[in-house]
Amino acid sequence: MLSANNKTAMASNKSSRTHQALALLLFFLLTLSSAHAKDGIAMYWGQKNGDGTLTSICDTGNFEIVNLASLSTFGCGRTPEWNFAGHCRPWSRCKKLAPEIKHCQRNGVKVFLSLGGADGFYSLCSPEDAKSVSDYLYNNFLSGRKGPFGSVYLDGIDLDIEGGSNLYWDDLARGLDTRRKQDRYFYLSAAPECSFTDHYLDTAIRTWLFDYIFVQFYNNPPCQYSNGDASRLLSSWNTWTSYVKRNNTVFMGLPAGPDAAPSGGYISPQDLCTKVLPTIKHTPNYGGVMLWDRYRDITNHYGDQIKDCVEVDDSVRGSQTLMATLSNTVYECVSAAFNRIVPKLRPF
Numbered sequence: 001m002l003s004a005n006n007k008t009a010m011a012s013n014k015s016s017r018t019h020q021a022l023a024l025l026l027f028f029l030l031t032l033s034s035a036h037a038k039d040g041i042a043m044y045w046g047q048k049n050g051d052g053t054l055t056s057i058c059d060t061g062n063f064e065i066v067n068l069a070s071l072s073t074f075g076c077g078r079t080p081e082w083n084f085a086g087h088c089r090p091w092s093r094c095k096k097l098a099p100e101i102k103h104c105q106r107n108g109v110k111v112f113l114s115l116g117g118a119d120g121f122y123s124l125c126s127p128e129d130a131k132s133v134s135d136y137l138y139n140n141f142l143s144g145r146k147g148p149f150g151s152v153y154l155d156g157i158d159l160d161i162e163g164g165s166n167l168y169w170d171d172l173a174r175g176l177d178t179r180r181k182q183d184r185y186f187y188l189s190a191a192p193e194c195s196f197t198d199h200y201l202d203t204a205i206r207t208w209l210f211d212y213i214f215v216q217f218y219n220n221p222p223c224q225y226s227n228g229d230a231s232r233l234l235s236s237w238n239t240w241t242s243y244v245k246r247n248n249t250v251f252m253g254l255p256a257g258p259d260a261a262p263s264g265g266y267i268s269p270q271d272l273c274t275k276v277l278p279t280i281k282h283t284p285n286y287g288g289v290m291l292w293d294r295y296r297d298i299t300n301h302y303g304d305q306i307k308d309c310v311e312v313d314d315s316v317r318g319s320q321t322l323m324a325t326l327s328n329t330v331y332e333c334v335s336a337a338f339n340r341i342v343p344k345l346r347p348f
């Protein structure tokens with residue numbers, strides 16, 4: 001029989017081993033989540049000839065994601081068609097982009113195909129139609145098989161749905177998610193407007209399947225920056241970032257020049273770095289800044305000017321990661337894993 005003293009010693013031994021196990025788990029989770037959470041700038045390219053080559057964007061070292069804009073015709077039986085301004089004719093193979101896409105990827109830049117846009121002919125007619133569009137996208141752009149760019153594995157699909165109908169975009173997201181789970185993972189992003197909730201994309205956003213949400217805080221006076229006043233912008237940012245899940249990384253979408261958004265929302269790089277970013281960087285699902293578009297970025301050097309203040313420094317990152325780690329699903333993972341380990345540690 002154990003003496004009372006022995007029991008106490010064993011109990012405290014057990015609890016210190018339990019603490020060690022918990023500390024180890026947290027350490028792994030912290031390492032994991034900081035490897036995932038790299039913040040940066042996402043850039044739209046392809047709507048003006050003056051926006052240069054894809055290679056030249058990726059060589060700046062300023063960007064983490066490039067969105068090729070846009071696949072502007074698809075769905076309801078339409079023959080898919082893109083609009084890349086003068087870069088490629090409206091609908092022809094655009095194989096010259098394949099080596100440039102690969103160049104970007106080798107340099108650590110993710111390349112997404114953006115669907116939709118302000119001008120286009122697109123909509124989905126049924127869940128089956130959504131499924132066939134997701135198959136089309138997978139086969140032509142995400143599988144390495146021969147498609148209109150040649151053989152490429154794009155890193156993701158972006159939904160910038162601003163017209164047509166608001167139906168079945170959730171089915172499209174689910175269709176793509178099924179494909180990425182079967183084979184190679186690719187990212188999904190959505191670019192809603194800041195007016196909450198987004199008319200076209202809300203149902204899709206509520207699948208929570210989007211790795212990135214590029215909220216457009218421009219051309220929307222009720223939720224954008226104006227005349228030095230960031231209050232509406234910040235309040236809308238809080239609404240969005242608390243609405244989506246912690247694993248849906250939110251980017252603040254902004255015009256790269258005053259003329260990029262006729263109805264406003266432009267923030268000078270100085271104001272962004274001093275009045276906006278220091279606040280929003282503390283949001284656990286902050287991912288960085290999205291810019292529309294590369295053409296204005298070239299003239300304004302916007303990315304060059306904001307690059308250093310977009311990144312979250314390590315002290316903020318630490319507390320942010322800890323918060324994210326202890327939240328939502330991750331918390332459940334910790335307790336599930338913990339419960340599995342604890343019985344094994346029991347000395348009795």
Ligand SMILES: *[C@@H]1O[C@H](CO)[C@@H](O)[C@H](O)[C@H]1NC(C)=O
Nearest residue numbers: 208209210211245247248329
């Ligand atoms: C985010 O987590 C939810 C569970 O809360 C999951 O259903 C969803 O697939 C995840 N999304 C991403 C992009 O990983």
